[in-house]
Amino acid sequence: xxxxxxxxxKWQEERSYSQAVEVKNVEGTLYCSGQAAIDADGKSxxxxxxxxxxxxxxxxxxxxxxxxxECKNIVRLNVYTTSTAELWPRFSIFQxxxxxxxxxxxxxxxxxxxxxxxxxxxxEATVVK
Numbered sequence: 090x091x092x093x094x095x096x097x098x099k100w101q102e103e104r105s106y107s108q109a110v111e112v113k114n115v116e117g118t119l120y121c122s123g124q125a126a127i128d129a130d131g132k133s134x135x136x137x138x139x140x141x142x143x144x145x146x147x148x149x150x151x152x153x154x155x156x157x158x159e160c161k162n163i164v165r166l167n168v169y170t171t172s173t174a175e176l177w178p179r180f181s182i183f184q185x186x187x188x189x190x191x192x193x194x195x196x197x198x199x200x201x202x203x204x205x206x207x208x209x210x211x212x213e214a215t216v217v218k
Contacts, residue, residue: 106196123211165215
């Protein structure tokens with residue numbers, strides 16, 4: 090499999106994403122539902138943004154791993170949040186996770202009016218192998 094990032098500019102590097110990602114010779118593609126701060130019993134978190142972001146990342150990592158894929162091969166990651174004002178001060182948590190796996194994904198970040206129940210952030214990924 091070949092993964093190639095397309096970045097006509099440099100500014101996106103400090104924001105931890107690629108403008109586009111090309112993938113060739115793929116063995117499989119995993120489309121992950123939005124992962125959020127929901128525990129193993131299905132209970133939505135009422136915690137703050139930082140705690141919810143950490144749990145959403147852990148849940149995403151678990152889904153990817155249990156499917157037999159690797160986080161480093163995330164090629165698309167959509168972020169939905171109910172408050173960019175709350176997310177921005179904690180964005181380094183997201184960036185550190187991206188750096189840990191050396192992910193070079195295309196990304197879209199959207200502020201939405203609401204998410205399911207008490208959730209503040211949701212991560213939707215496409216992964217290849």
